[in-house]
Structure formats: C-alpha cells, structure tokens
Amino acid sequence: MYDEPAPVGRSFASDNAAGVHPAVMQALERANHGHALAYGNDPWTKAITARLREEFGGAAEALLVFGGTGANLVGLRPFVDSYQAVICAASAHIWLDECGAPERFLGAKLIPVPTKDGKLTPQAVQPYLRGFGVVHHVQPRVISVAQPTEWGTVYTPEELTELAELAHNHGMVLHVDGARLANAAAALDLPLEALGAATGIDVLTFGGTKNGLLAGEAVLLFDSERTAAAAFFRKQAAQLASKMRFLAAQFDALLTDRLWFGLASHANAMAKMLAAGLASLPDVSLAQPVETNVVFAQMPAGRMTALQARHPFHCWDEQRSIGRIMTAWDTQEADVEAFLLAAREVLNGR
Template sequence: MLELTAYAGPVLPPFASDNYAPAHPEVVAAIAAANDGYAVAYGDDPWSARLGERVREVFGTGATAFPVLNGTGANVVALMATTSRWAGVVASDVAHIHTDENGAPERVGGLKLLTRPTTHGRLTVADVEAWADELGDVHRAQPAVLTLTQATELGTVYRPDDVRALTEAAHALGLAVHVDGSRLANAAAFLGTGLRELTTDVGVDIVSLGAAKNGGLLGEAVVVLGPDDAPTPGAAAARRAAAEAVPYLRKSTMQLASKTRFVSAQLLTMLDDDAGSPLWRRNATAANAAAARLRRGVEALGGDVRVTRPTEANAVFATLPRGAADRLRERSRFYDWADGESPGRVEVRWMCSWATTDRDVDGFLVALAESL
C-alpha cells in the first residue's frame, strides 16, 4: 500500500514536461563559475576544450562534441550531417522530429521523413528493412539515416541488444544511425548502464545529447562517435564526414553560440563524476523513481483510471474520463496525448523531472482521486 503525503494548497507542480523543471543548482553554479572573466568566443574556450576531453572519456576515443542551443537544432544538424539533400530519415511515427519540431528537418534540412507505425514508440529491424526496395529508385527519397529516440516519446526504452540489431540492419543497407538522446540519461538510468553502452558499443554513429530535460538550463550537444569504434568501414567514413560537416552546419543553422562556454559548462557539469555518480545519472534516477511512484499510485486507484504504456523512464501514460482530466488540470498542468478507449475518455501523459518529489507525486495522486 502506497503511503501518500498530503499536499497543502490547491495548486500542484506541473506534470506536463520535464522541460518545466528548474535548472539543477549544480548547473547554475557551473554557469556562474564560467562567468568569471573573459573567454574566447565560439567554442575556443577552456570549458569547451574540457567538454571535448570528457566526451571522449565517456563515449570513446575519437568522439567529438559540438555544443548547440537546443534539442531541435541538435537533431537537425545531426541529421543533415549524415545525409544528402535527396535523402530520407527513417523514423517512428511518434518521433519528436516528426510530431513536435514543426517540420524543422524538412524545412531547414530539406529531408524527407520516412515514418513507420510503432508499438510503444519502438522501431524494429523489420521497420528498417522495409525501406530496402526504395534504395536506388530515383522516384523515391533515398533512406540515408535511421533515427531512434532514447528513451522514446512514449516513455519506453530500447535495450542495448535492440539498438545493436537496429544499427546492424541499418548499416547493412548503408544507413547511418542517429539517436535523439533528449532523455538518453533516463534510458541509461533505467537500464543501469553508462551512456557508451547505449551508443558507441552498439553501433550508433551520431547522438543528440540532451541536457535541458535533465536539469540543464539551455543547450545540448551533437556528439559524433569515433570512426575507430565504427562497426563497418562505411560507418567509419560516414562519421568522419559528419565530424567535418557539423561545424559548418551548426553555424549555418544558427546553432553556434557566441558564448559557447556557458553551454559547455553545463554539459561538462552533468558528465563529470567527481561526486561518485555523474549528475546526469542522479537527476535521471530521481525522475524515473518519481514516475515509478506515480504509476504505482495510479494503479492502486484503479477503476476509471488505467495505465496504458510501460513506465520505463520518467513518463506515465493513462486514460481517464475527460471530465476528470479537466478537473485535475485545474490543479496541475499536463497534456492530453490521444483519444481514449471511448469518446468520453482521453489518454494523458504525466511527466516527472529531477525536481519531482515524493510529496509532489502524492499530492497529485490525491488530486487525481478527488477528480475521479
């Protein structure tokens, strides 16, 4: 039986997105420390240099980090760096680049998105191989890169063996592999792995490394993995080409910050493990634990509220009566995701963050019970 802690007051913290959370105090302190004196602009500063070293320590020798301003920019730059103007991007039908980036890969990158319907947001080897017949057909956008979201938009996680199978299938067809890692930390925390085990070691070529959803203030990074770690000669060549292209693409897509040191300082703080456990893991573990607690409480309520997806990262999906959802939303902001099992029901998404406390979760559960 889950013991709930009463929450005082009518308004609860939002469960809409982990983007709503404040920046972690250690990140804010790192930004303040980087604000001491002058530093060379556009990434030629000590923080960016140290970030490059740390990324190689985490992801492997030859990995290269390019700080950018936001996640959409990271995705667009990474995809452009691994494709041509006539190329297509194989993606899940719920991929963030398809549903929530206002067509940026298509508008900015000129790339066709080739989507596949998925179960709980995860692509399969069959989804990759389905595009094999398109290769060489001048009438079709040429599949050139596979993009995976880790953790997925539906709160699920690809296991390392799943990613390895997908990268092998993609490389066999000549496709590069990109990971939208806005919640890569949450996936690694759930699986008990490092970041390398979900990327370099399983054949991924390029990563959009997230920070803002996991305690950062502003900025992400494009990480091109090392050519020497590539599983095939073709992948090694693609990585070299991407590493050469990203600096120019980053500038031309307006993703190069003049004061890059402040972005680099955040990423460096999240990756450093001087405290015995890196901040990215501590924050992601807290967010995942909050979601697990929320799910247990929702399942205990039963009745008119039903969990609909696996909870493997920091999201809980459930259906409930639309009226109950509207009443609950008066006390805590969250988003509708899809229609429910009937016209009178709706599927909602409840997101937890590094800052979500047990008290926050318990108060939300009390409010949910009252709304029902």
C-alpha cells in the first residue's frame, strides 16, 4: 500500500503534460493495420513528407524524428564541423536544456548571447561574428533561434529574413528550433509557408509533440546539398524510426483541416486569458507580454509555492520569483478559472 498523493488541479507545468489529441489517436489506429515497409519506406511517410515540404513553401527534405532535442541535432549536424560554432540565445533550449547533446553530437561549440526577451537581433549577434578565417578562433557557422522563443516571444517573417541575410552574408546558416512553431504561426495568424522557405532560413524543426501528438517532430531542410547527410545523421542520432508510419500518421492528422493551427490558437488564447486574470491580481505582475502559450508571472515567493501545490507549474527564475505557467491544446476555460481562483485564494491568504 502507498499513500495517495493529495489531489491537485490541472497542471500548467508544460504543454508536454497534455495528452494526445483524439484525431491523432484515430490516425494511429487507422495506420495500425497490416504490415508496412520500415524506416520510412511506407506510403504514409512518403505522402506526409511530400506534404510537409510543400506546406513550408518548397523544402528540399522533410525528415520525421521522435523528439525536439533529436530534431535539433539532426537539423544542426549537417551544417556544423568541429571547428565551427552555433550562436544562440542564452535562454535557448539547445544551450540550457539539452544536457549538452548539441555539443556532444556536433562536437562543436555553442555561443550563448544574452537577450532581454529570448530573441536574437542582428545587433545582438554582430559582436560574435568575428575571427573568420583565423585558425586560432572557432568559426561562427550557425545562428540558431527558437520560434517561438523559450520566453514565448515570436519572430516576424521579416525578422527571420534579416537574421538569415546576416548569416548568409557571413557564410553562415540560420537554424530555427520550432518545437512550438505552430504557436508562433497561430500568434502571427500566418500559414506555415510564411515561416519556411520564404524567409530564407536554412533549416527548421516543426514540433508536433507539444501540440497534440504522442511523439513526433519534423526537420525541414531548405538546402538540397545537405539532405543526404541529414538522413545519415538522423540514424546516428537514434532518430530513425523503424515503424515510421506511426510518426507519419500523426502528422497527417495534425495537417488535416489545419488541426495544428486550431490547437495552437486555442492554447495561445488560454494563455492570454490566464495572463489577463493574473495581471489583475495584487502582488502579481507579468514578467513578459504574452504572445503564445506561456505566461511568466512574478509573485511573492512563498505564495508561489502554495499555488504550485494547487496547480503544478515551474519556477522559472527563483531569484526574481517568476513562475512559468503554460497552457496546452487541451486547457479549458474552466481550468484557467480554477487556476485564477486558486491564485486569488493563495494571494489573499498572505
């Protein structure tokens, strides 16, 4: 026997805490009949990768993988040699939250750049573009941004183009970590096409796991010379699924009737509702304007712990007492209201 944990309300810890969308489950069920060739040689994978290439405005290759860290490795590796470097925001997932996997897999250096809101700008990157051709210096090769950023902020297509041009002018490439790309596209009210080839980016990941899939991300390469290498690196990164049809079937569900857009828009709307409610409470302030599905709220430290016990969420910055509160595709208005009620009770109890 064990003690039952005290009941807690809906979690706001991560969009990864949400389950699988029913349409995705149905797509898995539909694909679960008979045998199919392995490693992507099945009709589901061929069809969906063609569709993904098209959706992003003409990508040279679309590779399906299991997870977001793996997607970043597969996307970055074809561009980077051991003497080169990836410039990223100091808040980037590849810098902070991938257990050094990029450094290990690329065998190369990451250079973190401080930002105020998670976004890199040409001005912020410029001072790091140095040492080209000097054998004593690591060679900048990639500018990597997250769309949206880990702070939930979004790059406009124009901002991506500016960074891509900066990269290309220095013989570099622009990588986009799109683990939540759907939330960015929904926030901008743009089709995927507008955030793909049209911006001049070189490689992009398109996350599904945080937006209703069981597991699945896609790596879109816009440089036809790197596609063969990427396929080999996918295998080396242990991201080549033998039963690939089940990754493909999930993406088919996500793209059908733009399910991805509806789910991401909903998650974003729930975050806006949550932010408005929190901002109206005394002792709470928003650390960052809300653009996608995450709210950063500053509140008194002791109270934050009490609120976390009612509805789990992460403390993002202990020193400044900022919590990261995330909504997901399945967050309901009632969940937000319950969170706000708990917040009012906890803060009133000061």
